[in-house]
Amino acid sequence: MSRLNISANLQIMGVINTTPDSFSDGGQFDSLDKAFAQAQHMIAAGVDILDIGGESTRPSAEEVSEEEELQRTIPLIRAVREVSDVPISIDSNKSSVMRAAVRAGASMINSIWALRLEDSLQVAAQLDVPVCLMHMQGTPATMQDNPDYEDVVGEVMEFLSQRIEAALAAGVARHNIIIDPGFGFGKTLQHNLQLLKSLPEFRKLGAPVLVGMSRKGMIGAILDKPAHQRLYGSLSVAVMAAMLGADIIRVHDVAETADALAMVRALGQVAS
Ligand code: 7PJ
16 A cells, blocks of 8 residues: 555636736736736636635735625636636635625635634634635734744644534534645744644545645745745645645645646556
């Protein structure tokens, strides 16, 4: 038997940035155009899921109003739906945005709060689409101030297992639950590396595992490089995650990751 545990259904989730570009004054249409072009580029590169969000979750990012979030995401979801039936995930923590997005054609919810806000557990159950429950210690505003665990792997596993139970109790179907250790969300470099190394443990929770490490600070900290020079580091951790059993890899650079993961998939298909 092989010691590797490569997912038979390894998928790439492409991150679409809908945040207005502070260097251009083209306003809403300009950023919609750019995000749509980004989406088309990812579709051409073979993306499996597009992750569309209208709220920045970077540390110390400003809050975005419901209206603004709807304006950034819904027209884009509709525009993508007109040209492609690629699955679209809505990255939001507002239940109104989740509802509107699914009505517009999204078929997955990405919740960095693991459905802990508003009535999002109930709304996710009603919408009956796959939902990603992500671990975060603290809040986006303060989570990187002083991440603290006695046993990061055990605590993140325990949190995710409790959120799975809460989702099931609210009526979310088990087959719709996806889990994510939340790289960079209230974690030091060491915490992130421990979680990556322990990824096979997370499969024991019985749900597909999603990971997002693309261009993140953990790569920057090791390479001492800014976000735009983290492609090779990002590809390396994408390959590691895939070989450690991740099912969905969330990335910015879809074409490059598709090549890297094609190599992993080929290895996964060799009879052992
Ligand atoms: C993640 C996310 C992640 C999930 C972001 C960034 C920060 N959603 N949204 N997992 N990260 N599920 O992309 O750098 O790791 S925003």
